[in-house]
Amino acid sequence: MERFPAYDPPEYVDWRPDPDIVAEFRARIDYDSERRAVIDGLSPEGKIDLYRGMLRTRLHDVMLKRWVKQGVISKAWLGTGEEAATVGPVHALDRSIDMVAPMIRNAGACCEMGMSIADMLRGYLGTADSPSKGRDGHVGSFAHRVLQPVSNIGNIPPVTVGLALAMKMRKEPAVALTWIGDGSVKSGPIHEALNMAAVMRLPVIFILQNNQVALGTRTSRTHRPGDFSEFHHAYGMVGRGFGGNNVLDAYAATKIARDVCVAGEGPVLLTTDTFRMGGHATHDEAEARAIFTQEEYDYWGKRDPIGVYEEYLKGSGVEPSILADVETEVVEEVDRSGDEALESKKNNLPDPETALAGVFADS
Numbered sequence: 133m134e135r136f137p138a139y140d141p142p143e144y145v146d147w148r149p150d151p152d153i154v155a156e157f158r159a160r161i162d163y164d165s166e167r168r169a170v171i172d173g174l175s176p177e178g179k180i181d182l183y184r185g186m187l188r189t190r191l192h193d194v195m196l197k198r199w200v201k202q203g204v205i206s207k208a209w210l211g212t213g214e215e216a217a218t219v220g221p222v223h224a225l226d227r228s229i230d231m232v233a234p235m236i237r238n239a240g241a242c243c244e245m246g247m248s249i250a251d252m253l254r255g256y257l258g259t260a261d262s263p264s265k266g267r268d269g270h271v272g273s274f275a276h277r278v279l280q281p282v283s284n285i286g287n288i289p290p291v292t293v294g295l296a297l298a299m300k301m302r303k304e305p306a307v308a309l310t311w312i313g314d315g316s317v318k319s320g321p322i323h324e325a326l327n328m329a330a331v332m333r334l335p336v337i338f339i340l341q342n343n344q345v346a347l348g349t350r351t352s353r354t355h356r357p358g359d360f361s362e363f364h365h366a367y368g369m370v371g372r373g374f375g376g377n378n379v380l381d382a383y384a385a386t387k388i389a390r391d392v393c394v395a396g397e398g399p400v401l402l403t404t405d406t407f408r409m410g411g412h413a414t415h416d417e418a419e420a421r422a423i424f425t426q427e428e429y430d431y432w433g434k435r436d437p438i439g440v441y442e443e444y445l446k447g448s449g450v451e452p453s454i455l456a457d458v459e460t461e462v463v464e465e466v467d468r469s470g471d472e473a474l475e476s477k478k479n480n481l482p483d484p485e486t487a488l489a490g491v492f493a494d495s
């Protein structure tokens with residue numbers, strides 16, 4: 133895939149595959165026969181589609197970074213480096229009945245659930261035709277089964293649990309999935325959500341996405357145990373881990389978790405380690421560079437989830453030209469979406485008179 137010196141994290145700019153890391157990727161999906169079987173059941177198109185989804189997610193971030201540089205927007209919250217932990221799980225769902233509740237690092241969930249990239253970008257521009265009609269920078273769409281993020285961290289899991297309760301009451305064979313950050317997990321409402329889901333055996337998949345940092349604070353300063361692998365025991369729920377930069381492992385773990393939930397054995401807590409390859413938002417890249425050592429950036433940089441997956445696919449016999457065609461198609465889609473969103477900014481900003489419309493219930 134093409135790299136962008138002006139926008140990519142420096143570790144990605146001259147990215148070269150490390151054979152040991154590609155072998156590590158393969159070993160990770162071979163170590164568990166149940167997951168291996170799920171991955172073997174994925175069609176060649178399904179595997180390419182995971183690649184397409186991660187590229188789309190990355191290029192959405194690149195577009196936002198470009199807009200920041202051009203002064204179109206003042207800042208952006210990105211999921212660069214964390215694409216596998218979002219795209220793999222979404223592809224494992226039944227997207228016609230399941231629901232997702234993404235947080236800011238999981239913007240890729242929106243497009244993988246079918247929202248247009250143009251609408252996601254319009255969210256940043258606050259246009260009248262953006263999903264929230266210009267009232268919120270976060271984007272979601274109930275029509276696409278995506279709950280709009282709640283800015284106050286910790287408050288999405290209780291709502292997700294409510295969605296799952298409704299699914300259970302309606303006897304739908306569906307699940308609700310949400311992601312929880314390593315920082316957010318320390319907030320009170322998340323404890324209530326995990327506990328309620330566990331005692332009511334609700335069909336929820338929680339993905340505890342440890343990207344090693346919350347705003348400017350390393351996880352080691354907010355969480356005493358070394359990792360979150362034992363966390364589910366506190367709630368008496370099923371818990372598993374997956375490789376955060378391994379899209380196939382993420383896919384398989386989620387698919388199995390979904391089966392557990394649909395069988396009435398949920399909820400499931402999936403824990404995963406990944407890395408935020410930049411600032412909390414684009415304005416604090418320098419702070420992020422001060423928090424972590426260069427060795428840490430190098431370690432995770434070599435594990436770029438898209439680069440490693442691309443190597444895995446090529447090593448599995450996928451023609452490079454097929455991947456190049458997917459890239460061309462996604463580049464065109466994102467470029468076109470950017471143009472469409474900018475067009476809305478030019479012609480379709482909300483009328484100030486409507487600022488309060490639809491914000492408060494008045495009866």
Ligand SMILES: Cc1ncc(C[n+]2csc(CCOP(=O)(O)OP(=O)(O)O)c2C)c(N)n1
Nearest residue numbers: 237283284285313314315316343345346347
């Ligand atoms: C209740 C509340 N407190 C503080 C914030 C400011 N804030 C936004 S994101 C964030 C850190 C979240 O860290 P984490 O859960 O690890 O998610 P990440 O950003 O790493 O994906 C904080 C403190 C907020 N949005 N809501």
Ligand SMILES: [Mg+2]
Nearest residue numbers: 313314345346
């Ligand atoms: Mg975090």
